[in-house]
Amino acid sequence: NAGVTQTPKFQVLKTGQSMTLQCAQDMNHNSMYWYRQDPGMGLRLIYYSASEGTTDKGEVPNGYNVSRLNKREFSLRLESAAPSQTSVYFCASRIGITDTQYFGPGTRLTVL
Amino acid sequence: GENVEQHPSTLSVQEGDSAVIKCTYSDSASNYFPWYKQELGKGPQLIIDIRSNVGEKKDQRIAVTLNKTAKHFSLHITETQPEDSAVYFCAATILGGNDMRFGAGTRLTVKP
Numbered sequence: 446n447a448g449v450t451q452t453p454k455f456q457v458l459k460t461g462q463s464m465t466l467q468c469a470q471d472m473n474h475n476s477m478y479w480y481r482q483d484p485g486m487g488l489r490l491i492y493y494s495a496s497e498g499t500t501d502k503g504e505v506p507n508g509y510n511v512s513r514l515n516k517r518e519f520s521l522r523l524e525s526a527a528p529s530q531t532s533v534y535f536c537a538s539r540i541g542i543t544d545t546q547y548f549g550p551g552t553r554l555t556v557l
Numbered sequence: 558g559e560n561v562e563q564h565p566s567t568l569s570v571q572e573g574d575s576a577v578i579k580c581t582y583s584d585s586a587s588n589y590f591p592w593y594k595q596e597l598g599k600g601p602q603l604i605i606d607i608r609s610n611v612g613e614k615k616d617q618r619i620a621v622t623l624n625k626t627a628k629h630f631s632l633h634i635t636e637t638q639p640e641d642s643a644v645y646f647c648a649a650t651i652l653g654g655n656d657m658r659f660g661a662g663t664r665l666t667v668k669p
Contacts, residue, residue, distance in 0.1 A: 548600030
């Protein structure tokens with residue numbers, strides 16, 4: 446039981462490049478989340494998926510898109526990366542019955 | 558939306574001393590307040606949470622108190638140990654909701 450896994454662990458992009466961050470959970474959780482973590486700002490919610498087939502914007506959705514591919518997988522796409530998107534990205538999941546969110550190990554993204 | 562403020566941003570204590578981290582929230586509708594611990598290079602992990610129908614909750618050396626009237630809640634760690642060194646985040650949300658707001662974090666250092 447791996448919990449929440451994220452790939453890649455590290456990525457460097459040039460301004461304007463695109464990429465997709467992958468997240469998968471093997472806990473049969475209904476809800477999945479994408480956060481970004483910046484120094485001095487805690488974690489901010491980018492997008493979430495309350496259940497398979499649905500996605501909604503969070504606090505900071507601009508510049509991102511998401512896909513809930515199936516119950517296990519929730520991907521985050523940057524279509525045209527900007528230096529302001531340099532951050533550590535965390536995926537999380539929640540079963541829905543409880544409010545505990547389980548976080549992945551994170552992806553450190555640098556946009557030059 | 559909800560706004561969570563967390564203090565202090567850094568905290569250094571001697572091993573065996575107590576540590577207290579405080580958070581305030583703005584939305585009176587929030588009724589679920591988790592605390593997460595993040596070790597270096599890892600994702601946040603839930604350590605304790607409290608719902609608005611109780612004023613205090615304990616789990617071994619960790620306790621959380623909630624004052625709904627003043628809209629603040631605190632994390633108390635007693636008999637601190639070097640392995641307590643980490644970044645701690647408070648958060649606030651509505652039970653069953655998806656938009657959890659985090660504080661900016663407190664870096665706790667426990668000196669042996």
